[in-house]
Amino acid sequence: MTILSIILQVLLGLGFLMFGFMKLGSQQMVEGFKNYGYPAWFRVFTGVVELAAAVLVIAGIWNSALAAWGGLVIVVTMLGAIFTHIKIEDAVKDLMMPIILLFLGLIVLVINFGSLI
Template identity: 70%
Template structure:
């Protein structure tokens, strides 16, 4: 039950985050600040949307939940490394850290479906 609640919250959040990557002024400026191209911003948005779909579909299929959790973890590691690269404050890294932890919980709770 815990995994399903987290999956739905993460899924809805990643739909919003992913869609924002396609043209939100804040995201466009943020990716410029990070030194990333518009193409990478769009790619990141696509990955986030795929993760969202996997997390939500994972309510009915644990393997999809695990894959969605993995994508969240991988994406948030990249986000955290980006914040470190630009010497950002810990406060600005809190959201990616929290999302990393939540994605990790989903991955761990559903991991056995991938290997067994």
């Protein structure tokens, strides 16, 4: 495990804890998901997935297989977020955070991928 991976895992873990809890309780997220055309249950599902990703990448500090799985969950989740922003024709600036998080998750996945084999 590299220092880069640990730093990214801590940042992604804390970020996805925040994002996940926001999806579960923030009125802004409720309105956002309505704007995206998604039902309320999908917002809750997304929040739970993001919390699971956070737990995986943080636990991955001690178990690199968990880091790889967490990175994969982040990559898939951010692909969905990017697709959503494209679908509703959001501004490019609204795509930047999901793209950055996609690449950070991909880095964690690639660094820890060997532990999955």
